[in-house]
Amino acid sequence: MSLQNIMENWSNYRRGAEEGGHHKYEHRWGMAINLDLCIGCNACSTACYAENNLAVVGKSRFAKGQAMHWLRVERYWDESQNKSSSVTPDYPEEGASFLPMMCQQCNSATCEPVCPVAATYHTPDGLNAQVYNRCIGSRYCSNNCPYRNRYFNFFSYYESSWPEPLNLQLNPDLTVRDKGVMEKCTFCVQRIRAAKDKAKMADRKVQDGEFTTACAQACPTGAIVFGDRLDETSKVAKLWQQHEVKLGVYKQHKQNPEKRGYRIFEELNVDPSVMYLERVRDTGI
Amino acid sequence: MEIAVNQYRVDYQRRGEIVRRLALAIMFVVAASLPVVGWSAAADPIPPVGTYDGIDVEQPIEFPHNVHVDVNKINCMYCHTYARRSKVAGIPPTSKCMGCHKIIATDKPRIQKLTEYWQKKQSPPWKKVHDLPDFVHFTHERHLKRFVFDRDYPVEDVKDICAFCHGQIKDMTVAHKVKPLNMGWCKSCHEANGGPGDCWKCHK
Numbered sequence: 001m002s003l004q005n006i007m008e009n010w011s012n013y014r015r016g017a018e019e020g021g022h023h024k025y026e027h028r029w030g031m032a033i034n035l036d037l038c039i040g041c042n043a044c045s046t047a048c049y050a051e052n053n054l055a056v057v058g059k060s061r062f063a064k065g066q067a068m069h070w071l072r073v074e075r076y077w078d079e080s081q082n083k084s085s086s087v088t089p090d091y092p093e094e095g096a097s098f099l100p101m102m103c104q105q106c107n108s109a110t111c112e113p114v115c116p117v118a119a120t121y122h123t124p125d126g127l128n129a130q131v132y133n134r135c136i137g138s139r140y141c142s143n144n145c146p147y148r149n150r151y152f153n154f155f156s157y158y159e160s161s162w163p164e165p166l167n168l169q170l171n172p173d174l175t176v177r178d179k180g181v182m183e184k185c186t187f188c189v190q191r192i193r194a195a196k197d198k199a200k201m202a203d204r205k206v207q208d209g210e211f212t213t214a215c216a217q218a219c220p221t222g223a224i225v226f227g228d229r230l231d232e233t234s235k236v237a238k239l240w241q242q243h244e245v246k247l248g249v250y251k252q253h254k255q256n257p258e259k260r261g262y263r264i265f266e267e268l269n270v271d272p273s274v275m276y277l278e279r280v281r282d283t284g285i
Numbered sequence: 286m287e288i289a290v291n292q293y294r295v296d297y298q299r300r301g302e303i304v305r306r307l308a309l310a311i312m313f314v315v316a317a318s319l320p321v322v323g324w325s326a327a328a329d330p331i332p333p334v335g336t337y338d339g340i341d342v343e344q345p346i347e348f349p350h351n352v353h354v355d356v357n358k359i360n361c362m363y364c365h366t367y368a369r370r371s372k373v374a375g376i377p378p379t380s381k382c383m384g385c386h387k388i389i390a391t392d393k394p395r396i397q398k399l400t401e402y403w404q405k406k407q408s409p410p411w412k413k414v415h416d417l418p419d420f421v422h423f424t425h426e427r428h429l430k431r432f433v434f435d436r437d438y439p440v441e442d443v444k445d446i447c448a449f450c451h452g453q454i455k456d457m458t459v460a461h462k463v464k465p466l467n468m469g470w471c472k473s474c475h476e477a478n479g480g481p482g483d484c485w486k487c488h489k
Contacts, residue, residue, distance in 0.1 A: 121484065129485040133420040174489045175420045190422075190489060197424055 027206070028107075028126035028247075029187050030229040030273040031216075032239040032261075033100055036280045037223035038073075040098030045071050047218030048102075050169070051188060053176050055157030068151045070185040071102040071215050097279050100215065100224065103128060103149045103185035104264065104272030107247065111141035111150065119182075125192065126229075126273060130184055137180035146265050150184045153177050187226070188213040208234035229273070245275045330432050332449040333474035339462025345402075345409040346395050347458055354444055354455040361447050361454070362440070368425040369434075379408045414460045415451060422489045431478075449474070 048054060048071040055068050078095030109128050112120050119134035120141050142150035156179045162170060170176060173190035177183050195211040208227050216224040227236035229247070240246075243261025244254060250269040252262060260278040353359045362368055367375035383403050386396050402409050417423055432438065432446045444455055452463030464470065475482060 123483055123485050125485075127485070131484045131488045133418070133488060134484070173422075189485060193422060193486075193489070197427060201426060201430060 024124060025126050025230060026124045027192075027231075028229045028273065029105065029192065030126070030227065030236050030240070030275070031187075031213075032225045032236050032243075032275045032277065034223045034225075034277040035097065035099060036260075036277060037221040038098045038100060038279075039221060040073055040075065040096065041220060042073050043218040043220060044100050044215035044224060045069055045073055047214040048185070051171060051214035052186070053170050053174060055153075055161040055177075057155075057157055058160075061155075066152075066154055068153075068157065068183070070149075070151065070183070071100055074099045074101050099276070101147065101149065101264075102215070102274070103187075104147055104270070104274045105185075105187060107271035107273065108269065110144045110146060110268075110270055114140040114144045116140065127187055127189065127192075128184070129189075130182060130186065132175050132177055132181050132183065135181045137182060139182065141182055146268055146270065150182055153179050153181050153183065155179055208236075239277075240275055243275065243277060247271060247273075329436075330446075330449070331474070331477035333464070333470050333477075335465050335470050335473070336452075336463055337465035339414070341461060342412050342414045342459065344412060344459045346398050349395075349458045350454045350460060351456055351458060358441075360441060361444050369429050370426055372422075372424040372426065374425050376411050379403050414462050415466060417466060420488055422487050431480075 048069070049056070052070060054070060057066050057068060061067070076097050076099065078097070105126065105128050107122070107126060109120075109122065111128065112122060115121075116138055117134055117136050119131045119136070121129055121131075123129045137152065139152055142148075142152055158176045158178065171190070173194070174186075191211050191213065195206050199206045199210075206228065208231055212226045213224070216226045225236050225239060227234035229237045229240060231237060232241075240261065242259075244259045245252070245261035245263060248271060250266050250271070252266065260280070261275050262278060263272045263275055266272070353364075354361070364377040364381060365374040366377070367373055379399070379402060382399055386399060390396050391400070399409065429443075429446070432449075433440060433443055438446065447454065450464055450466065451460065454460055471487070472482075474480065481487075
């Protein structure tokens with residue numbers, strides 16, 4: 001696995017997901033995000049900050065685009081209905097829709113093959129791993145990510161991010177990243193690891209709903225559903241099936257408007273593990 | 286043209302037969318190897334190789350592991366009780382020390398020092414000897430399950446399993462780091478015993 005896998009399967013490494021890839025999967029963690037339920041409250045983002053030791057970079061660095069939000073809530077605005085005014089305000093009063101955007105854990109990820117040191121690779125769990133202590137900070141992965149979901153530590157943010165006694169809130173289950181390291185959403189791999197350890201101690205498989213990611217846990221409307229897509233009885237697998245979203249497909253041919261599922265940038269054939277359910281609109285915009 | 290087609294058919298049939306025979310052979314091999322695999326899972330572990338001479342870590346009280354383990358035959362997991370059910374083995378609470386030392390060896394200077402801490406309601410500031418970097422996930426419980434409980438290893442001899450990574454603590458007073466605890470060393474054992482090889486299993 002891991003580095004050995006990359007070395008041995010290099011020629012197959014970019015074999016498209018439509019051909020089944022080349023990985024032997026234990027799990028395939030995935031998500032389904034119902035945009036109709038998303039109210040844009042940013043609880044998911046806040047939960048992510050708390051769970052994953054995300055540094056707070058401050059206003060000026062945020063403006064420069066150095067924010068370390070692994071999960072950001074993107075805002076989109078409907079086109080103004082009022083055609084008489086030619087000027088659209090920056091923040092219209094209505095028509096906002098939200099989209100929680102985190103690492104899509106692509107199954108044929110663009111970030112993986114460009115890493116010169118194999119710090120990012122595909123795990124048998126279907127995740128894009130990011131090994132911090134291996135990362136040399138070349139930032140190729142970030143530049144190759146179509147979603148812009150990788151965040152680079154340009155400074156030692158930890159020095160100012162958690163002044164005493166806030167350092168006590170740090171999660172010991174994952175590293176506090178230092179300068180020069182790339183980081184991104186891991187689907188709360190520390191929780192996955194803990195659940196798998198617990199399951200293995202009891203000689204059983206991980207159950208659906210046994211644990212969830214911090215964002216899904218914090219979502220007040222339950223818009224985010226997390227689970228194992230290999231487990232056909234899981235909530236997330238059922239949602240994928242219900243909305244006819246399949247892995248390894250880079251173009252959806254769906255006529256039925258009831259099937260709202262889509263994956264972002266599916267046409268790039270990166271095979272993301274996150275499915276979004278389109279917002280239902282009554283106005284027909 | 287027709288001959289060519291027939292030729293193809295014959296070839297196809299023969300190939301089918303070969304495939305069937307191969308499948309049978311593979312099934313047989315797999316079936317034959319199953320008990321071997323089952324046996325190897327419970328097989329005696331091959332300990333990691335390599336030693337290292339760590340620096341002496343000064344402890345608030347010079348705790349004599351040798352007296353407890355070697356002379357009095359106390360199980361490691363009597364004091365380090367969390368080892369079998371959590372990631373960390375744990376330093377016992379002072380109350381556990383006092384459970385015995387209210388009565389035993391109360392005249393010894395070390396015990397008197399301990400009793401002082403106990404009366405002040407403080408725990409001795411023990412220092413960590415076997416410390417892993419923050420980017421490493423290590424769990425004691427999974428290792429104990431694999432090397433002790435899954436192979437019905439006598440629990441009273443658990444110190445020999447602990448010794449894989451901690452050395453012969455029974456011959457030491459305060460613990461001294463005698464194994465490198467670095468990645469190559471961990472990997473030597475993982476490779477020999479079929480432990481996980483995925484980066485993200487241990488790196489966090």
